[in-house]
Amino acid sequence: MIPMMGMGGEMWSKFGSTLASIMFMYAMFQQYIPYTFRSKFEKYVHKLIGYVNPNIQIRFHEFVGERLERSQAYTAIKNYLSSNSSKQAKRLKADVGKDSTNLVLSMDDYEEVPDEHEGVKVLWAASKSSPKTPSFSLYPTSSGDEKRYYQLTFHRKNRDVVINSYLNHVLEKGKAIAVQNRQRRLYTNSTGHSYYSFKKSNWSHVVFDHPATFQTLAMEAEKKNEIIDDLITFSKSKDYYAKVGKAWKRGYLLYGPPGTGKSTMISAMANLLNYDVYDLELTAVKDNTELRKLLIETSSKSIIVIEDIDCSLDLTGQRKKKTDKEDEEETDPVRKRAKEESSIKESKVTLSGLLNFIDGIWSACGGERIIVFTTNHVEQLDPALIRRGRMDKHIELSYCSFEGFKVLAKNYLDIDSHELFEVIQELLAETQMTPADVAENLMLTTFTRNTDKCLENLIQALKTAKEEKKLKAEEEAKEEEKKRLKAEEKVKEEEHKSMKTEEKVKDLKVDEKVKEDQTEAKEDASTPSSN
Numbered sequence: 001m002i003p004m005m006g007m008g009g010e011m012w013s014k015f016g017s018t019l020a021s022i023m024f025m026y027a028m029f030q031q032y033i034p035y036t037f038r039s040k041f042e043k044y045v046h047k048l049i050g051y052v053n054p055n056i057q058i059r060f061h062e063f064v065g066e067r068l069e070r071s072q073a074y075t076a077i078k079n080y081l082s083s084n085s086s087k088q089a090k091r092l093k094a095d096v097g098k099d100s101t102n103l104v105l106s107m108d109d110y111e112e113v114p115d116e117h118e119g120v121k122v123l124w125a126a127s128k129s130s131p132k133t134p135s136f137s138l139y140p141t142s143s144g145d146e147k148r149y150y151q152l153t154f155h156r157k158n159r160d161v162v163i164n165s166y167l168n169h170v171l172e173k174g175k176a177i178a179v180q181n182r183q184r185r186l187y188t189n190s191t192g193h194s195y196y197s198f199k200k201s202n203w204s205h206v207v208f209d210h211p212a213t214f215q216t217l218a219m220e221a222e223k224k225n226e227i228i229d230d231l232i233t234f235s236k237s238k239d240y241y242a243k244v245g246k247a248w249k250r251g252y253l254l255y256g257p258p259g260t261g262k263s264t265m266i267s268a269m270a271n272l273l274n275y276d277v278y279d280l281e282l283t284a285v286k287d288n289t290e291l292r293k294l295l296i297e298t299s300s301k302s303i304i305v306i307e308d309i310d311c312s313l314d315l316t317g318q319r320k321k322k323t324d325k326e327d328e329e330e331t332d333p334v335r336k337r338a339k340e341e342s343s344i345k346e347s348k349v350t351l352s353g354l355l356n357f358i359d360g361i362w363s364a365c366g367g368e369r370i371i372v373f374t375t376n377h378v379e380q381l382d383p384a385l386i387r388r389g390r391m392d393k394h395i396e397l398s399y400c401s402f403e404g405f406k407v408l409a410k411n412y413l414d415i416d417s418h419e420l421f422e423v424i425q426e427l428l429a430e431t432q433m434t435p436a437d438v439a440e441n442l443m444l445t446t447f448t449r450n451t452d453k454c455l456e457n458l459i460q461a462l463k464t465a466k467e468e469k470k471l472k473a474e475e476e477a478k479e480e481e482k483k484r485l486k487a488e489e490k491v492k493e494e495e496h497k498s499m500k501t502e503e504k505v506k507d508l509k510v511d512e513k514v515k516e517d518q519t520e521a522k523e524d525a526s527t528p529s530s531n
């Protein structure tokens with residue numbers, strides 16, 4: 001044991017002294033050899049290694065260009081590697097996701113993670129380089145001088161696969177993860193307008209955090225699935241749009257009475273596709289140029305919404321004011337003032353400006369976009385505005401069906417069936433109640449603490465609505481009857497009038513005939529007989 005230990009000790013001491021000599025020589029080399037010579041030496045050593053090393057390395061630096069902007073490739077790689085890193089790397093860095101509270105994990109400096117693509121194995125390493133000319137400072141050097149990069153190593157025989165396929169795969173996946181991780185935004189165009197003039201309209205945003213999904217949307221399953229399919233197909237059709245030479249955008253027209261879920265559907269769309277929402281208030285846009293500017297500022301993967309399009313524009317291109325009567329009825333002084341103010345502003349956004357907004361050349365810039373118009377009065381819209389090709393899909397949102405009700409019952413009361421469902425089904429078929437009103441009755445409140453009470457309330461509301469509908473129908477029938485009688489009277493009057501006129505004409509004709517006969521008789525009497 002002792003000689004063995006002695007041998008081991010001797011070996012270790014030799015190894016230690018060799019290591020110390022190498023380190024000493026390297027320190028001397030760093031300290032006394034001039035930088036230019038050192039860098040040349042390093043270059044040749046690298047070249048030499050290159051001849052014998054079968055591997056290829058690619059570096060992706062964190063900051064690139066003269067202005068040292070953050071490299072998009074670096075960020076995409078970081079995102080791509082985050083899931084691999086969290087499973088395989090031993091040392092991780094945690095970062096707060098952009099604009100959000102979630103943590104993004106990435107591998108720490110000098111960590112390595114392997115990856116595989118189409119059977120090709122690669123190795124990623126996170127590294128950093130210090131400045132080449134050491135700066136002497138009394139203070140600790142700031143980490144800002146260090147340049148971080150990812151280094152990809154792979155065998156030279158796999159060059160084609162890595163360069164032509166793997167890198168694209170990494171960048172696309174990384175970008176998709178970034179979209180997934182980002183906090184979505186709801187933009188609105190607000191103006192800092194003064195009393196007499198418009199100022200520039202700019203986008204401002206808040207975090208978009210609406211919980212609506214297609215699952216919670218009260219609508220027939222078939223219709224819902226059709227819309228979901230349409231949206232997903234659109235979002236995956238980059239290559240198709242490029243192939244047919246069309247801008248990657250799609251227009252949706254949502255129409256139906258108030259409270260049928262048009263706004264809710266927009267939120268569900270945004271949540272499904274993970275898009276931002278731009279809520280465009282046309283009445284706050286000064287003119288067509290500003291409209292264009294706002295559009296250019298929107299990002300890709302976004303839904304641009306113009307709600308109540310019929311109230312924003314009329315066919316001559318002028319913004320519509322609500323009726324004067326509505327203005328008169330406004331009693332709230334603040335809102336009245338706001339309305340007066342808006343009527344001072346001259347509208348200059350025109351229908352053609354809006355059409356350009358939808359299909360102008362610049363509307364194709366910057367990736368996929370969905371444009372949504374909503375209206376309560378589809379029949380009032382200019383056909384040019386909503387023709388297919390501009391508004392590709394027209395979706396009617398209507399009164400609550402039984403299928404829609406079942407979705408709401410599941411959402412609000414967490415039930416799939418109940419003995420009162422049958423009555424509700426019958427009543428829904430006989431009435432026109434919006435999903436908003438149905439939902440209102442299904443809300444658990446301090447007054448309606450349990451499921452039975454909620455459903456009973458809904459039945460009561462439906463019965464009232466049915467009664468109102470009946471009364472309305474009766475009134476309408478009466479009104480119709482009145483109109484019919486009036487029309488009949490008018491016809492009779494007309495007939496009477498025309499009969500009288502005919503009689504008069506007849507009398508006149510008779511008079512004329514009598515006169516003619518009398519004149520003839522006179523003439524006959526005055527003419528001497530030839531005999």
Ligand SMILES: Nc1ncnc2c1ncn2[C@@H]1O[C@H](COP(=O)(O)OP(=O)(O)OP(=O)(O)O)[C@@H](O)[C@H]1O
Pocket residue numbers: 216217218219256257258259260261262263264265376397435436437439
């Ligand atoms: N189809 C629906 N599915 C689920 N909830 C709905 C539906 N329709 C309406 N609601 C409920 O009613 C509320 C109002 O609906 P929403 O604002 O989406 O209607 P709208 O059609 O956009 O109305 P408006 O034309 O007045 O803007 C929503 O917050 C939601 O709770």
